[in-house]
Amino acid sequence: MADVQVKLVKSLIGSKKDQIATAHALGLHKIGDVASQPNNPQTQGKIKKISHLIEVTEA
Numbered sequence: 001m002a003d004v005q006v007k008l009v010k011s012l013i014g015s016k017k018d019q020i021a022t023a024h025a026l027g028l029h030k031i032g033d034v035a036s037q038p039n040n041p042q043t044q045g046k047i048k049k050i051s052h053l054i055e056v057t058e059a
Contacts, residue, residue, distance in 0.1 A: 003059040004043065007034045010053045022049050 008028040012020050026046055027035035036059055037043045047056055 002039050003036045004039045004047070005034055005036050005057045005059045006047065007055045007057075008032065008053060009055050012053070015050075015053065019050050019053070022046050023053065026050075026054075028054070 006026055006028065008023060008031055011031055012023055015023075023029070026037060026043075027033070037046075039058075047054065
């Protein structure tokens with residue numbers, strides 16, 4: 001499976017605690033952070049949960 005690159009483009013301020021925890025689980029802490037994650041169902045679920053805060057590209 002290919003990896004996906006996830007970039008945090010919006011602030012986590014004002015987000016729900018579970019969304020903040022999801023972003024941290026993906027390795028995203030500050031705006032502009034980029035993390036490479038495996039493209040699997042678990043990662044896709046995390047991406048769907050915070051899709052309004054991130055940009056996703058194929059790596």
